[in-house]
Amino acid sequence: MTFKFAVGTILGIVLMAVFMPILASDYQQRLKDYSSNVSYNEGELAKIKVYQCITPTIYRRPSVLSVFSIGLEKRLSDSAKIELKNIPIIDAGSAEVNPYLSVFPIFDAVLIIKVVIGVLALILATDLVSGEKQQGTLILMLSNSIARHQILFGKTVAGLMVLTIPVTATFIVGLIILQVFPLIDLSAWDWARVGLMYIVSLIFVFVMFNVGLLFSCLSKNPAISLLLGLFFWILCGFVIPNLSIHLASKLRPQQTAEILQGRLQSIECEYKSEAEHLSYGGTFSSTEGAFGNYFHYICDQRALQTLSEYNNRIQPLNLQFAARNWEAKNNHLQSLLYQRELARNISIISPLWLYEKITDSLAETDLASFEQFMTDVGLYRSQVIEYIRSRTNNFSSREFFTTCTPADYDQLIEFEGQLKKKYKTMSEAKNEYEQWQKNMLDKKAPLDLRDFPRLVHNSHIWQTLKYVLQQIMMLVFFTFFFFALTFAVFQKYDVR
Amino acid sequence: MTNEFLQNIKSLRFVISILIIIVLFCVSGLFFTGHYHGQLDDYFKATNNNLSGLRAQTDQLYKLAFFEQNVCRQPDVLTLCCEGYESQLPNSFKFNMFDITLPEVRGQRNITLPKSDRIDWVFIINIVLSFVAFVFSYDCFCGERETGTLRLILSGSISRHKILLGKYLGIMLNLGIPLVLGIMINLIIIVVAGDIYINTLEWLRIGGIIILAVLYLSIFVLLGMFVSASTSYASHSMIMLLFIWVVLVILVPGLGRIIANIEYGDVNATELNRKLKETNDLINQSALAGRYGDNATFFSWRLDDPVNNPPARKRSLAALVEAENQVYYSHHNNMLAPVIAGRRLTCISPSVIFQRASEIIAGTGINRCGNLFEQINRYREQLNDFIGARDQQDPNSIHLIFKDQTAIQDWGIISKKPVDFDTVPKFQERDFALGQSLKLAIWDIGLLVLFNLVFFAAAFVSFLRYDVR
Numbered sequence: 025m026t027f028k029f030a031v032g033t034i035l036g037i038v039l040m041a042v043f044m045p046i047l048a049s050d051y052q053q054r055l056k057d058y059s060s061n062v063s064y065n066e067g068e069l070a071k072i073k074v075y076q077c078i079t080p081t082i083y084r085r086p087s088v089l090s091v092f093s094i095g096l097e098k099r100l101s102d103s104a105k106i107e108l109k110n111i112p113i114i115d116a117g118s119a120e121v122n123p124y125l126s127v128f129p130i131f132d133a134v135l136i137i138k139v140v141i142g143v144l145a146l147i148l149a150t151d152l153v154s155g156e157k158q159q160g161t162l163i164l165m166l167s168n169s170i171a172r173h174q175i176l177f178g179k180t181v182a183g184l185m186v187l188t189i190p191v192t193a194t195f196i197v198g199l200i201i202l203q204v205f206p207l208i209d210l211s212a213w214d215w216a217r218v219g220l221m222y223i224v225s226l227i228f229v230f231v232m233f234n235v236g237l238l239f240s241c242l243s244k245n246p247a248i249s250l251l252l253g254l255f256f257w258i259l260c261g262f263v264i265p266n267l268s269i270h271l272a273s274k275l276r277p278q279q280t281a282e283i284l285q286g287r288l289q290s291i292e293c294e295y296k297s298e299a300e301h302l303s304y305g306g307t308f309s310s311t312e313g314a315f316g317n318y319f320h321y322i323c324d325q326r327a328l329q330t331l332s333e334y335n336n337r338i339q340p341l342n343l344q345f346a347a348r349n350w351e352a353k354n355n356h357l358q359s360l361l362y363q364r365e366l367a368r369n370i371s372i373i374s375p376l377w378l379y380e381k382i383t384d385s386l387a388e389t390d391l392a393s394f395e396q397f398m399t400d401v402g403l404y405r406s407q408v409i410e411y412i413r414s415r416t417n418n419f420s421s422r423e424f425f426t427t428c429t430p431a432d433y434d435q436l437i438e439f440e441g442q443l444k445k446k447y448k449t450m451s452e453a454k455n456e457y458e459q460w461q462k463n464m465l466d467k468k469a470p471l472d473l474r475d476f477p478r479l480v481h482n483s484h485i486w487q488t489l490k491y492v493l494q495q496i497m498m499l500v501f502f503t504f505f506f507f508a509l510t511f512a513v514f515q516k517y518d519v520r
Numbered sequence: 521m522t523n524e525f526l527q528n529i530k531s532l533r534f535v536i537s538i539l540i541i542i543v544l545f546c547v548s549g550l551f552f553t554g555h556y557h558g559q560l561d562d563y564f565k566a567t568n569n570n571l572s573g574l575r576a577q578t579d580q581l582y583k584l585a586f587f588e589q590n591v592c593r594q595p596d597v598l599t600l601c602c603e604g605y606e607s608q609l610p611n612s613f614k615f616n617m618f619d620i621t622l623p624e625v626r627g628q629r630n631i632t633l634p635k636s637d638r639i640d641w642v643f644i645i646n647i648v649l650s651f652v653a654f655v656f657s658y659d660c661f662c663g664e665r666e667t668g669t670l671r672l673i674l675s676g677s678i679s680r681h682k683i684l685l686g687k688y689l690g691i692m693l694n695l696g697i698p699l700v701l702g703i704m705i706n707l708i709i710i711v712v713a714g715d716i717y718i719n720t721l722e723w724l725r726i727g728g729i730i731i732l733a734v735l736y737l738s739i740f741v742l743l744g745m746f747v748s749a750s751t752s753y754a755s756h757s758m759i760m761l762l763f764i765w766v767v768l769v770i771l772v773p774g775l776g777r778i779i780a781n782i783e784y785g786d787v788n789a790t791e792l793n794r795k796l797k798e799t800n801d802l803i804n805q806s807a808l809a810g811r812y813g814d815n816a817t818f819f820s821w822r823l824d825d826p827v828n829n830p831p832a833r834k835r836s837l838a839a840l841v842e843a844e845n846q847v848y849y850s851h852h853n854n855m856l857a858p859v860i861a862g863r864r865l866t867c868i869s870p871s872v873i874f875q876r877a878s879e880i881i882a883g884t885g886i887n888r889c890g891n892l893f894e895q896i897n898r899y900r901e902q903l904n905d906f907i908g909a910r911d912q913q914d915p916n917s918i919h920l921i922f923k924d925q926t927a928i929q930d931w932g933i934i935s936k937k938p939v940d941f942d943t944v945p946k947f948q949e950r951d952f953a954l955g956q957s958l959k960l961a962i963w964d965i966g967l968l969v970l971f972n973l974v975f976f977a978a979a980f981v982s983f984l985r986y987d988v989r
Contacts, residue, residue, distance in 0.1 A: 032763065049782065124855050135771070140763070
């Protein structure tokens with residue numbers, strides 16, 4: 025129970041106790057927004073009167089563990105609109121709507137462990153060999169018959185055991201505070217991931233400890249060891265991740281947004297030229313329906329006929345061009361991912377970066393979970409389209425675009441005749457006419473969507489685990505690598 | 521002082537620090553040079569596009585009014601000192617004579633990568649040098665106490681405050697060497713190898729940033745001396761300082777985003793669209809109700825048709841444009857407000873103050889973006905005046921300039937005469953004047969000085985009472 029240990033542990037716990045409520049309330053707010061969005065969706069789905077209006081927006085449930093590791097959660101879009109004209113793809117998110125916020129660094133609970141406890145591990149370790157050397161106790165110890173490797177093992181094991189305490193305490197405090205929030209509910213799978221996150225945190229702290237120990241063996245002065253250790257920490261935490269991104273953008277320049285824009289525009293032109301051959305006629309009036317989409321509530325016989333043919337041809341065209349648009353956007357995305365891959369490969373040499381990535385994956389705030397979400401939504405979109413297609417005879421039936429039946433139109437004509445007799449001008453009859461419209465719309469029952477497909481969230485536990493395990497192995501490798509180095513250096517350490 | 525300075529300069533920590541700092545400054549310079557040239561190319565391409573677009577419109581005055589200009593933020597040399605996260609801030613502004621939209625982020629940006637900080641001077645000073653300041657100062661009293669030399673010094677006739685001042689100046693000089701050396705190498709790379717021109721005003725600003733850096737680092741040195749004079753063991757002092765550093769430099773700046781989110785909530789596009797729709801509905805209703813005159817919403821292609829009321833139509837459309845611009849304008853302010861508030865609430869950390877002050881002195885970062893938006897708005901008004909004045913000279917126009925493309929063809933609301941391209945006002949970004957920057961930064965400088973005074977007093981008092989036994 026040294027002074028440094030006390031300060032480090034208390035600081036970690038206090039910081040967690042102060043910041044966790046802020047992070048949790050931020051998450052709670054996001055969760056509330058998510059729930060209100062979902063219930064809006066449900067409400068609108070219940071109001072659907074024509075199939076054309078089915079354009080729900082699917083929201084990604086904010087990950088509860090984002091309080092620990094925020095990752096790309098606010099950087100990428102967490103929603104996707106299901107529509108015929110567009111296939112969802114990963115895009116910039118809501119936080120990017122206010123780009124000015126990017127002046128602030130990211131803050132999450134893992135940062136406390138990465139920074140405070142990581143530094144504590146360095147401090148504890150850097151003192152072990154060079155500190156004892158300076159005090160002269162190391163020479164005493166070695167003059168006994170204990171072998172060097174035994175001393176090193178002893179020091180390492182003791183150090184690791186000691187470091188388990190602040191990590192555990194910080195996690196427990198964080199989790200207790202998290203449980204206080206009424207809306208936050210951790211499932212069994214969440215607990216498992218928190219458990220894994222805890223283990224990974226321990227491994228990370230062990231890496232930092234071994235790095236400290238290595239520097240301790242490299243120098244005869246504990247202050248210098250600590251200095252070296254901290255420069256290593258700054259290098260891994262700030263310099264390497266930033267440099268890797270700069271390097272990647274230099275070596276693998278991404279496809280510019282202008283190219284994408286040009287491509288999309290040319291597709292749009294092609295679409296227009298194909299779509300202009302298709303037309304419809306007749307008399308119809310539109311009104312706003314579910315999800316803010318407009319639909320025709322009055323159509324004469326000709327409109328019914330032509331719109332049916334029009335939709336039968338334009339909607340497949342929409343689908344076809346949606347796929348082409350997606351392809352162009354996906355090409356652009358791939359160039360971004362290609363760049364990202366290089367940045368990843370460079371920064372993998374930094375244990376701090378690796379730790380951050382593992383916790384992101386565990387918190388499901390990494391790119392892979394967003395990709396998975398978009399894939400799920402893409403599949404769901406196909407189901408929805410198939411559903412609409414099968415119900416509307418390939419988008420051609422009346423229910424796809426209108427609530428109006430031929431009988432409705434006859435009624436309207438009759439009603440207009442009555443109004444003409446009653447009033448001189450149409451503006452006098454306006455109120456009565458609007459009332460009639462409203463009544464007619466109210467009479468139309470919403471569509472029966474009981475068998476409407478629902479989005480099934482596939483759980484990707486094994487995929488996540490497989491992905492995470494590789495990275496954990498890498499972190500474990502770092503632990504042994506630095507330990508082996510320490511071992512080699514300590515064998516030759518001059519204790520005089 | 522000389523003694524302290526010489527002692528430190530011979531130490532290993534000095535050698536390691538100076539090496540690391542110089543390497544970082546070199547890397548920063550090399551990256552900046554490449555990046556800056558690329559940025560300049562993009563900027564000139566975009567600006568030339570915009571100007572040639574503008575030139576193409578000058579054959580008829582009305583086209584000029586409706587032409588959507590796209591202005592880009594000019595790359596600033598001083599981003600080498602303080603990038604101010606500019607690569608992630610909006611840099612593209614689209615507007616025409618009538619309306620503005622929100623600025624956008626254009627160019628090389630990869631959303632799949634976590635956001636990165638540019639390794640600029642402020643980054644190196646803020647994170648690395650502040651830590652080095654602690655490394656130099658953590659043992660200046662307690663270390664000497666442990667070795668017993670402090671007693672020897674004090675047994676001489678030198679007074680305590682002289683020792684304190686001597687140590688302070690010695691450490692500052694020690695820090696000054698890597699700082700100045702690093703900056704010099706960085707500038708040499710940029711000016712000589714990168715072939716980038718820096719004008720007098722920019723040199724002055726660079727000087728300003730160096731002064732800020734000295735003020736900032738001095739806080740850390742004094743803090744280090746204070747802690748060193750309050751503890752008995754160098755190891756305790758180091759640990760305390762390390763944790764102080766972690767909190768002040770790493771954790772507190774990160775809090776800004778959370779504070780901003782909680783105080784202001786998310787400023788999102790849905791909200792903007794809702795407000796735009798509301799405004800639109802409101803103006804349309806009042807136009808229907810006859811607020812802008814009779815028949816404000818009617819349009820028939822023949823101007824002499826009695827159903828037309830051009831002045832009323834102009835009034836209603838002008839009101840709509842004005843109201844929409846107001847919505848965009850206030851939305852933009854709402855986007856800026858959380859950032860400013862977040863920074864204000866985190867300025868208990870000198871690191872945040874230093875970052876903010878350097879951005880202001882360098883004329884980069886968020887202030888510049890906010891200011892640029894205002895400038896664009898003013899330029900739009902200037903363009904309005906110009907087109908208005910030109911329109912007055914044409915007897916064929918009815919001099920009712922409003923945003924309605926069809927009205928131009930059929931009613932001739934704006935002149936269709938050609939204009940001389942050279943007389944058309946063009947947008948030119950103006951930096952804050954140095955005096956203005958200083959005025960803006962004065963609070964931050966004051967705060968930095970205040971921190972210095974407080975920690976100096978604290979170090980002084982605790983050293984006067986320091987038990988050297």
